[in-house]
Amino acid sequence: MAFKLTSAALLAAIIGAGVAAPVVAAPSMTKIDIAAFDPDKDGTIDAKEVETAATAAFAKLEKDKDGTLDAKELEGRLTAADLKKADPDGDGTLDQKEYVALALGLFKAADPDNDGTIDAKELMSPAGSALVQVIR
Structure with a gap:
């Protein structure tokens, strides 16, 4: 977000000064994510x-080494x-198996053509964005 705000501020300053602004494309986060x-x-x-x-991602997030991720360790990646x-067992945490199952469910949701892969266009969908949030 900071990059977009900085770019917008720069663009406003350039336009305000009466200077023609060059068209600059922002880097594609989808390509970076893929x-x-x-x-x-x-x-x-x-x-x-x-x-x-x-x-x-599970290993990186699992800071207290109890074998599960709680809401705090998930760092806002999931809503309550x-x-x-x-959380099929209802214990308020996700173990590695549950976390991987969540990611694979999001993968399936982001693959509407059911070809077994997600391309850049599919990754930009809401399900694709949710998947990236979980696996990054």
Whole structure:
């Protein structure tokens, strides 16, 4: 967000000064996100890559080493309602298996053509954005 605000402020200053503003495209976060989770560099994310990324994200977030993620460790990645839905045993936490299952469910939701991969366009969908939030 800071980049967008800075760019907007710069653009306003340029326009306010009567200088023609160059058109500059912001870097595509979708391409960055795909590259971050696409070790085979095919330009898509598949279920195995999502599982690997979710496992790594779980390990990174699991700070107290009790084998689960609570709302605090999730750092706002899920709403309370989403945490409740993703918590089949109702203990208020997600273990690694539950967290990976959540990510794979989001993967399926972000793959409406059911081809087993998510491309840049699919990653920009609400389900794709939710997936990135969980696996980053």
